[in-house]
Every structure is written in structure tokens, then in C-alpha cells.
Amino acid sequence: MKKIAVLGAGSWGTALSMVLADNGHQVALWSHRKMQADEISEKHTNEKYLPGVTLSEHIVGTDNLQAALDRAAAVVLVVPAKAMRDVLKQINHCLKQPLLFIHGVKGIEPGSFKRMSEVIEEEIPEELRTAVVVLSGPSHAEEVSLCHPTTVAVASTDLVAAKKAQDLFFNHYFRVYTNEDIVGVEIGGALKNIIALGAGMLDGLGFGDNAKAALITRGLAEISRLGTKMGAHPLTFIGLTGMGDLIVTCTSVHSRNWRAGNMLGKGEKLDAVLNQMGMVVEGVRTAEAAYALAKKLNVEMPITSEIYQVLFDGKHPKEAVEELMCRDKKDEIAPLTHSLEEKIVREHEA
Ligand SMILES: NC(=O)C1=CN([C@@H]2O[C@H](COP(=O)(O)OP(=O)(O)OC[C@H]3O[C@@H](n4cnc5c(N)ncnc54)[C@H](OP(=O)(O)O)[C@@H]3O)[C@@H](O)[C@H]2O)C=CC1
């Protein structure tokens, strides 16, 4: 049995704590709100984020970061992407020995457009971390909390660390694969949320399954193009953290991104939608990041670009669909082959 600090007591932090507790670990689940930490410790519930679920007595809520981290064998970060750097700055002072850093965040930092592992490496000095691992894949918290069969990947450039994370989380309902492509796993996990917003919009507009299948497939093509340019392995995008997570997020009513997109498709305004959600909708800020990265790296991302315009320029979702459908005639595979060739040349020159 190990003590694990889980920082962030939303839906996903709580569900991951349940997996760890089921595996015999002692979990300190940190919330920045005392009332919520007390609810977790005393009532063994987290009604706002996982209603109707009873938490294990091996999960102790705390609003004290030092107490959460003392004697922990690993730290699991599960706060929204925009809060990651701030939380890391706070925990920096609490660390007494190097820890394994695992994060389950599917977003890009607003403003810097950095991946979460890059933010962790910037904020936590090398001597205070053994390695950085990302946990990602098709995994709605609501289903994990019911022990429904779920598969994810843990990725790190340090395979030994990825295996340690695999050992912590793996059980009969939570199957964990290792992956050495942290760039691909982080990019796939973050960018699928943009496409899920689009899937919700299509449903809100009343379009059918043909449109959604097209969006998922062409969405994956552009995520792969950007990810490959950023150094990811192209095959990662057809795995759990690419295609797998796209499928679940674009088709599940559990998805906050799908739900937000659905309301936008029905004509609601972004601010009103976000106010109603009460939970993080990572795809909104990630659309801004992906739009900027695509421009900077000269990668064609027409779907992301249209969704960005719906979110931030007041474009009507129906007009965005019309523009996507009427783009120049293209070959389906050639642009992907081209980005693969570019990657091979870059690697050859390096
Ligand atoms: N939900 C899911 O099924 C899955 C989510 N993820 C990812 O996990 C990450 C977290 O999502 P999720 O748990 O669902 O989000 P939720 O919206 O359910 O919860 C977010 C939690 O983070 C807290 N928080 C917000 N800002 C801060 C801050 N500055 N400092 C400390 N805590 C803060 C919130 O507190 P407060 O109540 O005060 O707002 C809340 O407890 C996201 O990147 C998401 O994409 C990944 C896989 C599955």
C-alpha cells in the first residue's frame, strides 16, 4: 500500500482516487475548498462532481497541500489546465523528496500554449521529480466511478516511470497501457475536446451520424498533422488517446465538451453555456491554443479554425459547416503522407 496525493477534487480527480483506493492505496484528495475536503472525509461523497457515488474510507479529503504531499509516493495532478501552473507553484514549497508526477489533464496552457508535462518540468525543479507521466484515454469519470470497463494509456519518455504509473492504477476494470510518446498522448487528449465541441454543435444543429463520422475522422486527420509536426509518433493518434478518446468524447452524453457544443449548436451564446456547465470545458481554451499553434507551425486545421471562429468570432455553427463542406477539392490521404514524409526528413536531418 502506498500513499498517493491526488490534487484536484473534481470529477476526474475523484474517480482516479477511487481506482487508487480500490487498488489498496491510501489517497489524500486535495481540494482548494475546505467544505469540499470535509465532505469527502466525513460524508465520503463529492455530490457536486460525482453525485450518488460513495467514496472509499481510504480516500481522505484535505485542503492542506503539505498534509496531502507528506510521505506521498506519487502526486496525481487533475486540475483544469489553466490552474496547473498556479497549483505547481504552491506545491513546490511542500516537496521534501523527489516525487513521481502523474497528470490526467486534457488541455494546453492558455497564453503559453504549452503541454502540461512542459509546465510541470518548468515549475518543478529536476531534483524534486523522478519523472513526469500523463494518464489519458477514453475514460468518463462517471463510468469509472461505477467500475465499468475502461482502458487508458500512461505515457512518459521514461518507460520505467510509465510502468510505475501502470502498476498504481491497473486493475480488473481499469486497464492501463504504457506509451513512450508523451507529446502524442498529450496533444491527442487535449485536441479531441475541440472536435467534441464540434460534434455537439452538429447534434445541436440536427445533423445526423454521417456528419459526425466525418467530423471525427477528419478531426483526427488534422490533430495527427499538428501532433506529428510537434514531434509525436503518428500511430499514437489511432490509439486509445487519439481515436479512442475522440470516439467517446464525441458520442457520449457524459462529455462536457459535447454538451457545451450541443448548446452552441442550438444557438446559445458561449458565456451563457459556460455559466450553465459548472465544470471545466477544456475544449474552449484548447481551441485557442490549437488555432495559434497551427498558424505558428503552418499546419492546415480547417475544422479547428471554424470551431475557433464559432467560439470567439460569433460565427454561426451552420455557416461553419457550410464552409467546411465547400472547401477546395482535396485528396484524402496525400496531406497525411506529406506530413509523415516531412517528419522522416526532420528526423534524418537531426
Ligand atoms: N471528467 C472526466 O471524465 C475527465 C476529465 N479529464 C480531465 O481532467 C481535468 C480536470 O477535469 P475534471 O475533474 O473533470 O473537472 P471538474 O470541472 O469536474 O473539476 C475541476 C476541479 O478543479 C478545481 N479547481 C479549479 N480551479 C482550481 C485552482 N485554481 N486550484 C485548485 N483547484 C482548482 C475545481 O474546484 P472548484 O469546485 O472550486 O471549481 C474542481 O474541484 C481536465 O483537464 C479534464 O479534461 C480527463 C479524463 C476524464
Ligand SMILES: O=C(CO)COP(=O)(O)O
Ligand atoms: O476526457 C474525457 C473522457 O475521456 C472527458 O471529456 P469531457 O471533458 O468532455 O467530459
